[in-house]
Amino acid sequence: MTETPKYLSIDIGGSSIKYGLLDHAGQLMERNKVITPQSLDPFVEKIIEIVNAYSDRIKGVAICAPGKIDPRDGRIYYGGALTFLDKLSLPEKIHQRFGQDLIVTVENDGKCAALSELWLGNLHGIENGAAIVLGTGVGGGLIIDGHLYRGSHFQAGELSFMPSYGTKNDILKNNYGIDGSAVKMVKKIAKHYEFDPNDGLKAFKKIKKGKKYANKVFNHYCYGIAELIFAIQSVIDVQRYVIGGGISAQPLVTKRIRHYLKKMVAKQATISHPEIMTARFHNDANLYGALYNLLLNVNNEL
Template sequence: MILAIDIGGTFIKFGLVDNDFRISNQSKVPTPSSLDNFWITLESIISSFKNGISGIAIACPGEINSKRGFIFKGGLIPYLTAIPLGARLTKTFQLPVRVINDADAAALAEARYGSLQDLDCGAALVLGTGVGLGLVSQKDLLSPLSVTQYLRSPSPQRMSQTSLPFQWELFMHGLVSLVDNKGSAVGFVHEASQLLGLNQDDGPAVFSAIEGNQSEELNLLFKDYCHEIAVLVLNLQSFFRLEKVVIGGGISRQGTLIEGISDAYEELFKDKPGLGFEPITIQAHNYSSLSFP
């Protein structure tokens, strides 16, 4: 058995994974707000399983050296900076530890066992506290060196007077969206829950209200969120020769969200013909046996 741990900005999720990728003993705890409490929480989780596992696999946001298990920056978890996570846990528990970026983990799972198999260039967008991106080709992650071969080359059609302004607008919109974290699923659910007057953030209640058409203001908020994600997808496609994009994160289980993003994406294509590339498929993650609640 392998203990799989997903460190997110809101929760630390964990479970046991067997050789057939079946998950058991799934649970989650709130992500601590300080580094000291983070170590206490993480080591407590591992201690509860240490007698029945042969290794530890950790997915974490941010910039990570996966070979060393070293976190340079933990994304939206600011205290995870210059952390030798793999080395410390290996020394403490005498077990092999692998640490990988969470979006890379999602993309790799899709490339080897899900809907990004056998593609030359596919992407996973993971919607959580922030937005993560993983790029894959033929069952493996694309490295910074290999990714250049999948960049789009300028063409007369793509350099037309009609498409250039839109592509520049798209690029700037994408930058602002990333800086302001507009693609945050947690942020959307929080804003929507407040709009509905809920006592706490409640994703299922939010989507139930959307599907029930309970609030025009909520519908507009949802449409705007889907538009932000569609812009991110189109922005990626304008740079990379993508064949398919999968949407990951707990929110991706909501079929209404995937439908909304796909509709927003199609609208962008209709508004701006002549981009020099064709629409691609957007779908929810397909690695259900590897996903957490």
């Protein structure tokens, strides 16, 4: 009996590298994570070390990374918070060590989130949809005609660069990467109530208890995300948006965004009201999306 092919999926984040062993059906069999090295050579060494631990068990390596990704050669541009990744081709580095027979693909993190939802999540069966990932910034991925839309320069869905509510002069200071940051929203609440700025659960306890300042900040945040969706909808007119990222585990986030968007749409007669749902996948979304990207690039894998 032929053994089911297995793949290593790697999600590169600013603070940690998550990785897991999956099969082609999306069954996650193992997962782990390490701290992300903050310079190029140690970073490449760590990726090679991770791949080496699985190299005799896998058919391919599926990578999710920040920054603009050229899917033709897997080269990373800019690298988001990890600026040292600029112009790095991980397929090239991995092939130098393990040979050309090992399949290696790389895709942007927001696009991987959309692919995970298209494959096994709440965009499955949706012709036109979008994933919005709320984290340090605002990531995104667009599904058009049932396929991931990358754009002419591979940067479609980079929602962090959209001008935000309240923008006046400087687009570099007033954009959704800053004003749509879930991390910044939590820290603002934490500073006011004097608790750990990384404690998102405590921030949501304040919100759910009806604390005035916490709700003011949270409502302003959700209104801004609803405004972002309204703007996107006026351009691409999709059926469904899924809200991902760590805070999406709180049902109140999607509920409040939906509330404000409904009010916005009701004030005019042109823009249609899309569905707003919580993404199925949270912390493991990019592992699934990276693998689906690899499978889509390999004939007869799906």
